[in-house]
Amino acid sequence: MILRFIGALWCPSCLVMRPRYRHYCQEKGWTMEELDFDLEEATIAPWEIGGTLPVAIILDEQGQEQGRLVGEHRQDELQRRLGVFVK
Amino acid sequence: MRFIRARYQQVLVLVLFVLSLLGATGATPLPLSESSANAVTVHFFYSPTCPHCHAQGEWMDQWVLTDDQLTIVRYNISDPANYALLQTVAGVFEESLVAVPFTIVGGKHYVGYNDNVRVRIEQTVTRYHQNDYVDIMAKIINEEPILPSDFDTTSDQVFVLPILGAVDVQHVSLLLIGAVIGLVDGFNPCAMWVLLFLIALLLGAKDRKKMWTLGIAFLLTSAAVYFAIMLSWIETVRLLGANAILQTIIGILAIAAGIWSFYRYNQQRKKDTGCEITSEPRRKQIMQRLRTLVQEKPLLLAIPGIMFLAVSVNLLELACSAGLPILYSEILIVNQVSAGASIGYLLWYVLFFLLDDLLIFTGAMVTMRLTAFSNRYVRYTHLVGGAIMVFIGLALLFFPQLIMFGW
Numbered sequence: 466m467i468l469r470f471i472g473a474l475w476c477p478s479c480l481v482m483r484p485r486y487r488h489y490c491q492e493k494g495w496t497m498e499e500l501d502f503d504l505e506e507a508t509i510a511p512w513e514i515g516g517t518l519p520v521a522i523i524l525d526e527q528g529q530e531q532g533r534l535v536g537e538h539r540q541d542e543l544q545r546r547l548g549v550f551v552k
Numbered sequence: 553m554r555f556i557r558a559r560y561q562q563v564l565v566l567v568l569f570v571l572s573l574l575g576a577t578g579a580t581p582l583p584l585s586e587s588s589a590n591a592v593t594v595h596f597f598y599s600p601t602c603p604h605c606h607a608q609g610e611w612m613d614q615w616v617l618t619d620d621q622l623t624i625v626r627y628n629i630s631d632p633a634n635y636a637l638l639q640t641v642a643g644v645f646e647e648s649l650v651a652v653p654f655t656i657v658g659g660k661h662y663v664g665y666n667d668n669v670r671v672r673i674e675q676t677v678t679r680y681h682q683n684d685y686v687d688i689m690a691k692i693i694n695e696e697p698i699l700p701s702d703f704d705t706t707s708d709q710v711f712v713l714p715i716l717g718a719v720d721v722q723h724v725s726l727l728l729i730g731a732v733i734g735l736v737d738g739f740n741p742c743a744m745w746v747l748l749f750l751i752a753l754l755l756g757a758k759d760r761k762k763m764w765t766l767g768i769a770f771l772l773t774s775a776a777v778y779f780a781i782m783l784s785w786i787e788t789v790r791l792l793g794a795n796a797i798l799q800t801i802i803g804i805l806a807i808a809a810g811i812w813s814f815y816r817y818n819q820q821r822k823k824d825t826g827c828e829i830t831s832e833p834r835r836k837q838i839m840q841r842l843r844t845l846v847q848e849k850p851l852l853l854a855i856p857g858i859m860f861l862a863v864s865v866n867l868l869e870l871a872c873s874a875g876l877p878i879l880y881s882e883i884l885i886v887n888q889v890s891a892g893a894s895i896g897y898l899l900w901y902v903l904f905f906l907l908d909d910l911l912i913f914t915g916a917m918v919t920m921r922l923t924a925f926s927n928r929y930v931r932y933t934h935l936v937g938g939a940i941m942v943f944i945g946l947a948l949l950f951f952p953q954l955i956m957f958g959w
Contacts, residue, residue: 473827474748474749474752474753474922475745475746475748475749475752475827475835475839476745476748476826476827477744477745477748477827477924477925477926477927477930478825478826478827478926478927479827480748480922480923480924481924481926481927502829503836503839516828516829516830517823517824517826517827517828517829518826518827518829519826519827535824535826536823536824536825536826536927537824537825537826537926537927537928
């Protein structure tokens with residue numbers, strides 16, 4: 466699985482969530498792609514991320530979106546919500 | 553006020569230093585008057601068999617040696633005439649407890665003796681040295697009529713607490729409420745994003761000197777802007793005079809702002825907790841300016857640039873949190889805090905306002921990693937801030953005594 470993390474340098478929630486996603490991906494052997502909201506606008510635009518950061522988009526091997534998580538989530542909540550994508 | 557006392561001591565030391573210099577150069581220093589203080593009489597009813605009376609008597613023996621404008625008149629209640637006088641005095645002060653030690657200073661009376669009583673008596677005597685007062689005891693002895701205005705209704709503001717020693721209620725209350733409001737105000741995320749972005753750029757610069765200098769320049773300028781706005785508000789209100797209409801308007805606005813904060817908290821509670829993407833063009837403009845300053849400009853040019861940016865960002869973002877600093881300023885006004893002391897309290901407020909920023913900045917500079925407080929906690933500042941605003945608003949409108957500490 467691929468976790469595409471969209472955050473910004475100025476966003477406290479992104480700073481809080483980034484290490485949590487990294488840790489999760491490392492644990493599960495997922496690939497984590499990090500995109501900067503301000504620097505990679507063109508790449509991000511097609512994903513229509515809405516008005517809140519960070520956004521984590523879960524993709525399968527074919528690049529098809531399987532789901533997304535928006536904003537901050539506690540560690541246990543993250544495990545539970547990402548757990549549904551673990552094969 | 554501790555600030556005033558500290559300031560007074562500093563000024564006194566400076567004056568004495570200048571006077572000593574004048575003396576050393578042969579100039580004649582101005583004679584310091586022996587004492588320009590009013591004479592004060594303390595009336596002390598005691599019993600030779602009462603241990604508290606003995607303790608108070610011993611303290612007064614020492615005290616009177618240090619104050620040449622102080623007279624202590626002692627009344628031994630073993631003498632029936634003095635006991636009868638004590639009963640009369642207690643009746644005048646409407647004191648149901650006719651017990652010793654019983655002390656009368658001007659328009660105030662104290663029953664019993666402990667550290668609190670001692671400090672209060674000292675404080676009252678000090679105040680009377682500087683101000684006119686009515687000696688009710690003298691009036692009783694001279695059989696003059698006692699007027700309601702003869703009683704000193706000024707509250708005793710000092711309590712002696714274990715470890716802390718003498719504590720001024722007004723001073724401590726203003727410091728405490730300043731710390732709480734400042735902290736809640738500081739967690740307001742409006743200007744936080746600029747600091748985070750600046751730190752991220754500074755970490756990328758890998759130049760320690762530049763990192764510390766530009767970061768501190770930004771934080772100090774932010775503090776100065778806040779301080780200046782709050783002080784301007786206080787001075788404007790002082791110029792306008794104590795204005796009940798203005799107080800009413802601020803009270804109403806505070807309640808409205810508080811309700812708005814509750815609404816925002818409720819809205820955010822329903823949504824995902826995260827960073828809202830708003831004001832994109834302005835944010836991009838500020839980010840570009842920061843990039844240029846940190847990455848392209850030499851340090852000496854970057855400093856004024858960062859300072860200018862901090863001023864503009866804080867002024868623009870002020871609407872986000874103006875309620876709380878203005879309300880704290882209003883509390884200082886309601887408590888009739890002097891101009892000098894107000895500066896101290898405002899600096900205290902700004903220190904707490906900046907505390908979260910200072911923690912994030914220092915943490916990043918030391919660990920070279922950027923961390924931040926979760927927006928989950930920031931959300932609750934709307935709730936707490938709203939509650940504070942509604943409370944102060946209601947107090948300004950209906951119960952000003954609730955925010956008049958130590959009166």
